[in-house]
Amino acid sequence: MRIGNRxxxxxxxxxxxxxxxxPDSFSDGGRYNEMDAALFHAEKMIKEGAAVIDVGGESxxxxxxxxxxxxxxxxxxxxxxxxxxxxDIPVSADxxxxxxxxxxxxxxxxxxxxxxxxxxxxxxxxxxxxSGVACCLMHNRKEHDYRDFSxxxxxxxxxxxxxxxxxxxxxxxxxxxxxxxxxxxxxENLWVIKNLDGMRxxxxxWLLGCSRKSVIGNTLDLxxxxxxxxxxxxxxxxxxxGAMFVRVHDVKENLxxxxxxxxxxxxxx
Numbered sequence: 001m002r003i004g005n006r007x008x009x010x011x012x013x014x015x016x017x018x019x020x021x022x023p024d025s026f027s028d029g030g031r032y033n034e035m036d037a038a039l040f041h042a043e044k045m046i047k048e049g050a051a052v053i054d055v056g057g058e059s060x061x062x063x064x065x066x067x068x069x070x071x072x073x074x075x076x077x078x079x080x081x082x083x084x085x086x087x088d089i090p091v092s093a094d095x096x097x098x099x100x101x102x103x104x105x106x107x108x109x110x111x112x113x114x115x116x117x118x119x120x121x122x123x124x125x126x127x128x129x130x131s132g133v134a135c136c137l138m139h140n141r142k143e144h145d146y147r148d149f150s151x152x153x154x155x156x157x158x159x160x161x162x163x164x165x166x167x168x169x170x171x172x173x174x175x176x177x178x179x180x181x182x183x184x185x186x187x188e189n190l191w192v193i194k195n196l197d198g199m200r201x202x203x204x205x206w207l208l209g210c211s212r213k214s215v216i217g218n219t220l221d222l223x224x225x226x227x228x229x230x231x232x233x234x235x236x237x238x239x240x241x242g243a244m245f246v247r248v249h250d251v252k253e254n255l256x257x258x259x260x261x262x263x264x265x266x267x268x269x
Contacts, residue, residue, distance in 0.1 A: 001172060001205055001244070003052065003134045004090035004110030010205050013239045013258045016092065016247040017042075017050030018211065021075045022059050038079045039086065046089055048252040052111065052245070053087075055080050056094030060115055060182075069097045076100070077107045084108035092136070098123035105131045111175075115182065116140050117160040118167070125167030132173070136207055136245075137164060139179035149188050153178075157202060175244060176206045180234075181213045189215035193234055196241035209247035210234035211254075228253060236261040 001008050008014055021038050042053050057075035058067045067075075072095060080091050084107070092111040093104035098121045101112045110133055117137040118125045128135045137160050139153065146152045157176060164174050178192050178199060193215070199206040210216065216230035217223065228250055235246045235254045239261035248254040 001134065001175075005088075006051075006090055008051070008244065010244050011242075013235075013243050013262065014051040014245050015049055015251055015255050015258065016052045016054050016207065016245045017045035017048075017251045018247060018249050019045070019053050019055045019079070020059070021055060021057055021079050035078065035082065039082060042079075042083050042087065045251045046087055049255040050089070050251045052090045052092050053083060054092040054094050054113055054247060055083070055109075056113075057100075058095070069099045072097065072100050073103055077103055080104055080109050081107040096120040096124065098127045102127045102131075105133055109133065111135060113177075114138065115177075115179070117156075117179075118163050125164065125169065128164075128173075129168040132170075134173045134175065135164070135169060136175040136177055138177035138182065138209075141183040144183050144185075149184075150191070153188075153192065154198060154202075157199075161202070161204065171204075174204055176202060176204050177209060177247075178206070180208070180210050180215060186215055186218045189213075190219070193237060196237055196243070200242040205244040206242075207245035207247055208234060208238040208243050211246075211248040211250070232257045240265055 001010055019038060019042055055076050057072040076093060083091050090110040091108060092113045093101060093109040094113040095101050096114050096116040101124060112128055112133060113136040114124055115138045117140055139156055180189050180192055211231050212224050212227040216227040220230050235257045238246050239258050246254060
């Protein structure tokens with residue numbers, strides 16, 4: 001898959017580094033919402049092995065306060081443009097708003113990461129299709145209203161594929177995300193992580209985003225700053241089940257976990 005000016009091997013697991021330029025993200029809110037701090041952290045993640053930097057301007061933590069498109073754009077557009085001017089790395093814009101996505105692409109974004117899987121803004125599919133950039137489309141629901149989670153979950157993901165294709169988004173530009181932490185309780189999140197082999201069966205590149213999330217905190221009874229080991233377990237499972245990306249806060253540690261898991265996965269004698 002080509003993202004920006006780079007070709008990514010779909011048989012390897014790459015690191016997407018999280019850069020939240022928000023005051024209220026669940027893990028690192030307020031740490032990188034100034035330009036110098038954002039650029040310093042982006043550079044640190046690149047040096048540690050991030051293959052893509054994902055820039056977000058609105059928290060999606062439980063109970064988050066939505067921000068206007070204008071506020072989101074003021075937060076992320078200058079950062080995206082500056083990263084693209086300073087570093088040779090693909091940049092993702094984490095947004096579900098079509099207007100923000102369009103301006104982010106103009107600012108240099110190479111990928112749109114839509115946590116609503118084209119459901120929230122009906123213009124998003126057209127913006128992505130017309131631009132030709134890659135996209136990551138996540139499983140989500142407006143309500144926690146499953147009849148049979150183990151059936152509905154997979155059908156929802158297939159619907160995302162069909163929706164994207166209906167907009168004319170090229171199949172080689174789509175990454176799917178099972179949406180750990182979004183309209184799922186802890187048991188459902190654990191079931192998704194347990195059944196990641198099903199993502200491979202969908203026949204599309206996919207991304208796992210579990211970094212520091214509540215499923216880890218609830219399972220281990222740990223605060224957000226102590227969830228690295230739990231995150232690394234999910235990263236190893238992602239590698240063993242063929243994920244193309246893991247979206248993480250701690251780049252160095254997760255890259256090492258990826259490389260070790262890949263060595264075991266590909267071991268031959």
